[in-house]
Amino acid sequence: MSKPVPSRVLRDRTSGDRDATQPQETAQREIAPERDHHCESRRGGTVVIEGGAVVTVDDSGTEFVEGHVVVKADRIVSVGPGSAPPQDGAVRRIDASGCLVTPGLINTHHHLYQWATRGYAADATLFGWLTELYPVWAGIDEEITHAAASAGLARMALSGCTTAADHHYVFPRGGGDVFGAVVSAAQRVGVRLHAVRGSMDRGRSHGGLPPDSVVEDLDAALAGTQDAIDRFHDPSPGARVQVAVGPCSPFSVSTELMREAAELARRNGVRLHTHLAETVDEEEQCRAEFGRTPVEYADELGWLGPDVWLAHTIHLSEKGIARLGETGTGAAHCPSSNGRLGAGIAPVRPLLDAGAPVGLGVDGVASNEAGGLGEEMRQALLTARARYGPQALSVRDALRLATRGGARCLGRDHELGSLEPGKLADIAVWQLNDLDHAGITDPVAALVLGQLPKLERLLRGGAVIVDDGRLMSVPDLTAELDRASARLREVS
Numbered sequence: 001m002s003k004p005v006p007s008r009v010l011r012d013r014t015s016g017d018r019d020a021t022q023p024q025e026t027a028q029r030e031i032a033p034e035r036d037h038h039c040e041s042r043r044g045g046t047v048v049i050e051g052g053a054v055v056t057v058d059d060s061g062t063e064f065v066e067g068h069v070v071v072k073a074d075r076i077v078s079v080g081p082g083s084a085p086p087q088d089g090a091v092r093r094i095d096a097s098g099c100l101v102t103p104g105l106i107n108t109h110h111h112l113y114q115w116a117t118r119g120y121a122a123d124a125t126l127f128g129w130l131t132e133l134y135p136v137w138a139g140i141d142e143e144i145t146h147a148a149a150s151a152g153l154a155r156m157a158l159s160g161c162t163t164a165a166d167h168h169y170v171f172p173r174g175g176g177d178v179f180g181a182v183v184s185a186a187q188r189v190g191v192r193l194h195a196v197r198g199s200m201d202r203g204r205s206h207g208g209l210p211p212d213s214v215v216e217d218l219d220a221a222l223a224g225t226q227d228a229i230d231r232f233h234d235p236s237p238g239a240r241v242q243v244a245v246g247p248c249s250p251f252s253v254s255t256e257l258m259r260e261a262a263e264l265a266r267r268n269g270v271r272l273h274t275h276l277a278e279t280v281d282e283e284e285q286c287r288a289e290f291g292r293t294p295v296e297y298a299d300e301l302g303w304l305g306p307d308v309w310l311a312h313t314i315h316l317s318e319k320g321i322a323r324l325g326e327t328g329t330g331a332a333h334c335p336s337s338n339g340r341l342g343a344g345i346a347p348v349r350p351l352l353d354a355g356a357p358v359g360l361g362v363d364g365v366a367s368n369e370a371g372g373l374g375e376e377m378r379q380a381l382l383t384a385r386a387r388y389g390p391q392a393l394s395v396r397d398a399l400r401l402a403t404r405g406g407a408r409c410l411g412r413d414h415e416l417g418s419l420e421p422g423k424l425a426d427i428a429v430w431q432l433n434d435l436d437h438a439g440i441t442d443p444v445a446a447l448v449l450g451q452l453p454k455l456e457r458l459l460r461g462g463a464v465i466v467d468d469g470r471l472m473s474v475p476d477l478t479a480e481l482d483r484a485s486a487r488l489r490e491v492s
Helices: 037-042 112-117 126-139 142-158 178-191 220-232 255-268 280-290 294-300 317-327 334-342 347-353 373-390 395-409 443-449 477-492
Strands: 011-015 046-055 063-072 075-081 093-097 098-103 105-107 161-168 193-197 241-248 272-276 308-313 330-333 356-360 428-430 455-462 463-467
Touching: 046 142, 046 428, 075 241, 075 373, 098 105, 098 395, 098 443, 105 317, 105 356, 105 395, 112 126, 112 142, 112 161, 112 477, 126 455, 126 463, 142 161, 142 178, 142 463, 142 477, 161 178, 161 395, 161 455, 178 193, 178 241, 193 220, 220 395, 255 272, 272 294, 294 317, 330 347, 330 395, 334 373, 347 356, 347 373, 356 373, 356 395, 373 395, 373 443, 395 443
Parallel strands: 046 093, 046 098, 105 161, 161 193, 193 241, 241 272, 272 308, 308 330, 330 356
Antiparallel strands: 011 093, 046 063, 063 075, 098 428, 428 455, 455 463
16 A cells, blocks of 8 residues: 555534434443443444545455445444445445544553552562552552543543453452443443453462452452353443453462363353463462463463463463464563563564464553553564564554454454454544654554554444544543542552
């Protein structure tokens, strides 16, 4: 795709249907997964996006210098070159001239509650960072978690993310429904959520890092996980919320919890997620305690397979990389967080060559204070090339990690991650007609290598979440986050 993207501003042209971009009221904390004011205003109508470059990220790598995407209800019905063909009924047209149209981005690993603790332990390695922050996190409650998760999801939406996986594993006694607070924040902001019900049962008294006040015993952890699935998991097509099972890590979870959590997940037909092979310290502890590498330990406990995705996967042997590829186990690559903590660079190119699904993750913003997913495309490309050379990852590879790769990790490749008929209309429209991107003839290079472009539109299932760089569903969340962070400092 070498033709320059036309330099005209994006605008809407509406005919027949009422404006569906009016801000919705702030969602109530009680979850109502089927309620979506944006989607309700769109039902029965058609949205046509045309005039901009379109990169589908389909299996064939189909791209159009100038193309169109047609959406009916929450699904894409056609994608092609030039202007869209005539449509029946009410049509809302989005003129994407001067823009790049891509699938919405997918975040495969986050800890949203950490938005209330950015800037702590700025120069620490992972174990030192955790030692400093666990006592702080012991003070989170439902209100703090909801404010932090709302801010984090808002930041991700503004960086092009339509689906986020959040791994919540801290459950302080007396903290209230912190897991439900994350789910309600996603409902409030409007993005899809893969809510990973984490757990820890190895506190300091049992050789773990976290204080005993934030860990659960085996039975409580399993019961809490089952309750989260029963309350929130939606297995239906187009689901807004799905739940996964996620004991935190080998150094904070017992062997029994790891094994029984995997069995619980498979009984319920949900996915599995945990941290693995993040640091050299973890590798050494795993060998000393279990006589195995982290990958061998996970394999023995039933924690490899096509229904599993693992966070970080930095310190892998060739055998471990091959095993993830053989089993179809996914990897959530978190380049900014890994760099912030000095943990290392994940072997993304070898993992892709082995056939393992690889997606991108922001990770908790206590170790990635920026918190945007779009920026991780550039970080992934730069770190891969720093380790493996300039051919390690192309700009299109980086976009694929943020879209199709993430969809594969989350088990949603059949309906997310590319612009194809029948898939959900999760779509990002990026403005490229500005000083930051002028003169870059390849729009994918402009997106990945340049300053992250302004997001002109973000659609989730055809519903407008971001309009002209503004989040539609909630007002500015700065004051709310400031209050939550200040209160957490006071109680910790």
